[in-house]
Amino acid sequence: MGCSGANGQSATQPSQRALASPAAAVPAAPPSQPALPPEPAPPRTPAEFAAHDSLYPFYMPMTGLRRPAIRLFVKCDASQAAGREVYKGTDAASLYGRAEGGYEFVYEAQDSSGRPCVYPFAPYQPDIIGDLGGTQYILRSSIPGQRVTFRTNDEWAKVNMRALDIRRNRIHFEMRDIALDFPGAIQAIGALHLETFTGEKPGLFTAVVRRSKIFGGKNAIFAPGGETILYIEDSEIDGNVGTNVDQEHGTYINGTLVSHFRNVRWYGQHGWIDQASGHQLKDKAYLRVYENLTVSNAPNGAAPSAMPLIDASAYGFTWSNNLQLRRVQPQQAPREALVDLRSEILYGPLEHYPWNVVASPAWRMPAVPLGALDQVYLSVFFNTSVASFRTEPYVFALRPAGRGFEPGTSTVLGAGLTTRAEQRAVALAFGTKGSLTKVFSNEGWTYVNPRLPANAEWVTDRDAFIKHALGLIGR
Numbered sequence: 504m505g506c507s508g509a510n511g512q513s514a515t516q517p518s519q520r521a522l523a524s525p526a527a528a529v530p531a532a533p534p535s536q537p538a539l540p541p542e543p544a545p546p547r548t549p550a551e552f553a554a555h556d557s558l559y560p561f562y563m564p565m566t567g568l569r570r571p572a573i574r575l576f577v578k579c580d581a582s583q584a585a586g587r588e589v590y591k592g593t594d595a596a597s598l599y600g601r602a603e604g605g606y607e608f609v610y611e612a613q614d615s616s617g618r619p620c621v622y623p624f625a626p627y628q629p630d631i632i633g634d635l636g637g638t639q640y641i642l643r644s645s646i647p648g649q650r651v652t653f654r655t656n657d658e659w660a661k662v663n664m665r666a667l668d669i670r671r672n673r674i675h676f677e678m679r680d681i682a683l684d685f686p687g688a689i690q691a692i693g694a695l696h697l698e699t700f701t702g703e704k705p706g707l708f709t710a711v712v713r714r715s716k717i718f719g720g721k722n723a724i725f726a727p728g729g730e731t732i733l734y735i736e737d738s739e740i741d742g743n744v745g746t747n748v749d750q751e752h753g754t755y756i757n758g759t760l761v762s763h764f765r766n767v768r769w770y771g772q773h774g775w776i777d778q779a780s781g782h783q784l785k786d787k788a789y790l791r792v793y794e795n796l797t798v799s800n801a802p803n804g805a806a807p808s809a810m811p812l813i814d815a816s817a818y819g820f821t822w823s824n825n826l827q828l829r830r831v832q833p834q835q836a837p838r839e840a841l842v843d844l845r846s847e848i849l850y851g852p853l854e855h856y857p858w859n860v861v862a863s864p865a866w867r868m869p870a871v872p873l874g875a876l877d878q879v880y881l882s883v884f885f886n887t888s889v890a891s892f893r894t895e896p897y898v899f900a901l902r903p904a905g906r907g908f909e910p911g912t913s914t915v916l917g918a919g920l921t922t923r924a925e926q927r928a929v930a931l932a933f934g935t936k937g938s939l940t941k942v943f944s945n946e947g948w949t950y951v952n953p954r955l956p957a958n959a960e961w962v963t964d965r966d967a968f969i970k971h972a973l974g975l976i977g978r
Contacts, residue, residue: 563732731761898939
C-alpha cells in the first residue's frame, strides 16, 4: 500500500526485492474492480438507435433546451451531382448565412442505389446569432445508426461549432452518424472544432458525438477551454493532418470541465521523422472519464509519434476502465510513459479546481494517503492493457506540482523544489497488464493494486467518482 519510493515500486508492485521475500509467497488479493451501472442492450434497428440517442450521462443537464428553430434536410444524389448541399424544402439560402434559435441539419443517409451517402464537400454551417439561451445545434444522418460521409481535400474543411463566448447561456451541440474524411485539411484547427468557450456558471456548453468517424485538421478534434462537457461514444478518431506536427494532436481538449469517452478508438496522429510529434489524446479537462478506449500511435502514412499516447493533467480527476494502449516503434527514441499526467501548465480557469494546484506548505499529505483520497486530485486506472514493440519501462507518470506560476502566465515553475508531502495528487492502478516493467514512474504518490480503506469505496464506483469530482466545484 505504500507510495512509490526511490525505486518507483509500491509495496504491492512486483520487484526483485519483493520476489525474494517470504511474504511474496502469500497469494495477493485480486485487484479491485470498477462498479458500473447495468449496460443497456446494444441498439440494432433505427428505432433502437433513436431511443438510445435520447440517453445522456446522468451528470449532463438536458432540461431547458429548446427545439431547434431551423431544420434543413439535405438530399444525397442531387448534392453529389451539384458538389454542394441541395435541400428538400427550405433552402439554406433563406438564412442569409446566419442562424438564430438553433438548427438541425439532417443528411439523407442513402443514395438512390441504397448505398451510404458520400457527400463530396464539408458540411455547411451558418454563423450563429441572437439569443443563445437553450439553443441546440444538431448534425445527423436521416437513418439513426447509418453513417453518412463528408469527403473533400479542401484545406479548410471542418465542422465548426462557432458560438464563441457562451457567457451564462446553456447551449448544446450534437453530431450523430457522421464521418468527416478531410485528408487535405491542413489549415483547419480541428476537423471537428468546437469553437465555443469561456462562460461562467451556470453557463454550460455540452457537446455529444455518437457513432462518428473523424479524420483531418491540425487536430481531428479541438475543444478550447471553458464551461464545456464533451461526451463521445462508439466513435473513431482516425488522426490529424496538420503540418506543425510537434504541436498538433489526434484530439486536443483544452481546459474544459469534462471529457467523457466511451467505446472510442484513436490512431493516426500525424508524426514526423525527426520530431517527437504530438499525442493521440491531449486532454486537459478537469474531469476525464475513459471507458473501453483503444489508443494507438499507428500512423496515417507518416512516421508514428514518439510522444506518450495520452497527455493529461495531473490536476483534476481521471477515472479509467479498460484502456488499451498500443505503441508501434517510432523513428525517434520514444518518450517514456504511455499516459503522462503533467503539471507544468495549468489549463482552464482556476475556479475549475477546488484546491491549490501548486505545492504549498499549507498542505501536508496525511501519513496514510489512501485514507484521504477525497482530499486530493485523483487518477484511477482499472484494467489497463499495454501492447508495445518493446517492454515499456513504465506505463503511467504522475508529475510533481511546482511552487508557483511564472508571472502573467499559466506556466508552473519550481517542480524540482517541492517536497513529497506538499504534493496533493494521487494515482492508483488496478489490474495493469502487458508489455511493461512496472506500472508507475518514480514520481508522485502512486499505488498499484492497493487495498482501499472502508471510506474509499466510492473510488471504484464510476458514478460516485464523477459526483465527487463535480460536487467539489458545484457542478
